[in-house]
Amino acid sequence: MKHLQKPKIHKIETIARSRLFTVEAVSLEFSNGVQRVYERMRPSNREAVMIVPIIGNDLLLIREYAVGIExxxxxxxxxxxxxGEGGIRGR
Incomplete structure (x- = not known):
């Protein structure tokens, strides 16, 4: 398998901030010379947790409103x- 070369990052610019995320514009140049600007969301300094509840062979899911897709x-x-809270790690 051919080794993939990472694109060169020319510039990273913060274009928006919220209480949860920073939106950045990232100017890239790929190995074939193509240049693109992508936007990415970076989390704030706060950490997050996700729980994967398992009972027997079943995974439990919750239904919640996703504002992004309404x-x-x-x-x-x-x-x-x-x-002041810590993440809990368990088996």
């Missing part, structure tokens, strides 16, 4: 870790 969806429970 619909309810099934997913694992998740949320932000508040200052």
């Amino acid at each position: 619909e309810y969806e099934l997913g694992f429970p998740k949320g932000l870790i508040d200052p």
Whole structure:
């Protein structure tokens, strides 16, 4: 398999901020000379947690409203870790 060369990053610019994310414009140049600008969301300094509840051979999901798609969806429970809280790790 041919080794893939990572694109060269020419510039990273913060274009928006919210309480949860920073949106960055990343100017890239690929090995074939093509240049593109992509936008990415970076999390704030807060950490998050996701729980994968397993009972026997079953995974439990919750139904919650996803504002991005304006619909309810099934997913694992998740949320932000508040200052002073720690993530719990278990088996």
